[in-house]
Amino acid sequence: MSFEIKSSAETYDAIIVGSGAGGGMAAKILSEAGLSVAVLEAGSDFDPALEEYRTQLRYPWESPRRGASTVRAFGDFDAAYGGWEIDGEPYTRKDGTQFDWFRSRMLGGRTNHWGRISLRFGPDDFKRKSIDGLGDDWPISYDDVKPYYDRVDKLIGVFGSKEGIPNEPDGYFLPPPKPRLHELAFMKGGSKINIPVIPSRISVLTRPVNNERGACFFCAQCNRACQVYGDFSSGTVLVKPAMKKGHVDLYTYAMVRKVTTNDQGEATGVSYVSKVDMQEYKLKGRVVVLGASACETARIMMNSKSTRHPNGLSNSSGTLGRYLHDSTGASRSALMPELLGRDKYNEDGVGSMHVYTPWWLDNKKLDFPRGYHLEFGGGMRMPNYGFGFGMESMRQHIKDEFGNPSPNGGYGAGLKRDIRNVYGATIGIAGRGESVPQYDNYCEIDPHVVDKFGIPVLRFHYKWTDYEVKQAKHMQDTFEEIFTAMGAKILGSRPGADTEYGLAAPGRIIHEVGTSRMGNDPKTSVLNKYSQAHECKNLFVVDAGSFVSQADKNPTWTILALSMRTSEYIIDQLNKKNIG
Incomplete structure (x- = not known):
């Protein structure tokens, strides 16, 4: 009761x-x-599962704010x-x-x-x-x-794969979902520079575990809370x-x-x-x-x-x-030119990454004491306008592939063209690391x-210490190394020492x-x-x-x-x- x-x-x-x-x-x-x-x-x-709470499978225009995040921290339909x-x-x-x-x-x-x-x-x-x-x-x-x-x-x-990594213990895993196209690109880039990219370990049911919960139907909206309790x-x-x-x-x-x-x-x-x-x-x-x-x-x-x-x-x-x-947390984004103008199809998957990179280096050989893992993003989720058209680097890459984008983000037919071309071609990497208490x-x-x-x-x-700042610098080096190996075009300028190399404010990772x-x-x-x-x-x-x-x-x-x-x-x- x-x-x-x-x-x-x-x-x-x-x-x-x-x-x-x-x-x-x-x-x-x-x-x-x-x-x-x-x-x-x-x-x-x-x-x-009750209609009074449901936000899953709702379109942005169903919000009186048209999806603007003015009520909830991560958007109107996020379950927060x-x-x-x-x-x-x-x-x-x-x-x-x-x-x-x-x-x-x-x-x-x-x-x-x-x-x-x-x-x-x-x-x-x-x-x-x-x-x-x-x-x-x-x-x-x-x-x-x-x-x-x-x-x-x-x-x-929890889905995942047995990898035998000593400090990344294996568990009892459900079958992991297949990598999506952008994740295959991350795997290819990682293999070129000896950075492991393996199936993620995510508590989403890729098959039923009991009669009270349904399996994931791959709408990629886990952040909205699942009607069938698949996550x-x-x-x-x-x-x-x-x-x-x-x-x-x-x-x-x-x-x-x-x-x-x-x-x-x-x-x-x-x-x-x-x-x-x-x-x-x-x-x-x-x-x-x-x-x-x-x-x-x-x-x-x-x-x-x-x-x-x-x-x-x-x-x-x-x-x-x-x-x-x-x-700790830092991130970068990039554009994959070979994915510009790609065919559109349903590749939603689970509402998290299908692959990730566990910590792969020995801190004894580095100038900071604790490691981090990598989280990969991208794909063709429900689109919204805001792909970074105001960033000159983005506009230049689009121009190289498709001619001039619409001025100032455009409208009408030009706006639709730009969105369709870029949709599914933007990717990102986030590092999440250990700080020293x-x-x-x-x-x-x-x-x-x-x-x-x-x-x-x-x-x-x-206050962050030098340990965390040096770790964030290493994250930025890694992001650039992976993007380059993938053939991606890095967006924006590299965060420098003045921003602690893009290190998020403490509390922002919510850990x-x-x-x-x-x-x-x-x-x-x-x-x-x-x-x-x-x-x-x-x-x-x-x-x-x-x-x-x-x-x-x-x-x-x-x-x-x-x-x-x-x-x-x-x-x-x-x-x-x-x-x-």
Whole structure:
């Protein structure tokens, strides 16, 4: 059953804050063990199969804004309720910080609109300090997490290919889709310069895995959320099925203020503000599980001050909010002259890349310590005007092939000619890399600002180091090398040192991790190796806040695996009466 507001008279076995990857997995595992579970979501309910939520297979002209991205961060029909800026929910920055914080306010959170890139961390990713002397090793190894990765693969479904790359572990894969024409060009270019381009690992069903979900029908609109549940979203694959089996109550529009505690400092539940009536309510629980996202979870814990926790929950170490880091990101685009004027046909595929490049070099031979992977884009998706006709380099390439393009982008017959010629010929590469965690990159409570619910907001401090800037420079070298090998014409000028080589602002890749990291020593960490708070034994964190370091991979698959591991530990501890 679904609630918008409710003041609890009962005590739940577990209260879960957040319904994304970590919260959704916890809801499934804990409820299926017979526990009574409350899931609190700061946004609305969401089910893409229902017409009231559907944006998949809608044309741009169906929007009153004709597709302009004036309402949602990634376009009117993207399944992202929220963004980097939300009215009435501010955050602040200090000392010139450019950190941008993306919040998703809907059931399933960010898992509704992500790229579904589902990569396991490798053995080296858990012991980076032992390899390069920077940061810290995790208190767990790949072998500790591998059984849970295996189960996540089988439960959710991920396509890919077995490659035997030591730090890019293979899993249980569904058949990958065939490369599209532009992806074949990337594969050809990569082979010329010994850069591997292999099938992607994406959580989209290329064949059914159970009777509740349909297989992908290749509309390339996964970012709009799938009506047949062919891609992974926490709401449709984890939370909704758990609710159907009972034991799960969903509270929507519930903005959590803090975790409540007793005189012994143990968690007793949560206090939240209902967005419906702006009143405050309390829920009681034997266990509290935070999966609100790394920064939101840190905010809740820092706002949960008490006599026993004067600096926030489990924060005697002073590391709560510290070691915040995001993936690095840079990109370039190009034009493939041989694809200009190409035949038009349906090559949509899945809503993500069919091929990618895992990290292929040895950092010991480079001037930066951590690697990155490559994501490739292009093809003939639903077209829109804006192929870069204002860029002189683009116009020159079109002129060389087809004569003068229409002046200033053109209109009428000239505009149609230009669009048809260029459609399917533009390509892009994005690098996504690992940054080195820094104590001085952090979020904290702003002592002077509250949101519209009266809850103190976060203030960010974040600077990239030379490690990340040098990595971005290497990305740009790689982009140009691949484009040249492909015979592509690079568009625009090369980003230089003045722009940190095109390095995106921290937070823009939406992979932030590390604010409540795990460790064996309570003096330098917030959580133990099971993501249990050192100083509040019935409080657990199941989002990326627990990460000691980010890898050169996307974090979602590791969030899911660790949440499954933590949830089963909670069940074990409850059964042994060690908590609750």
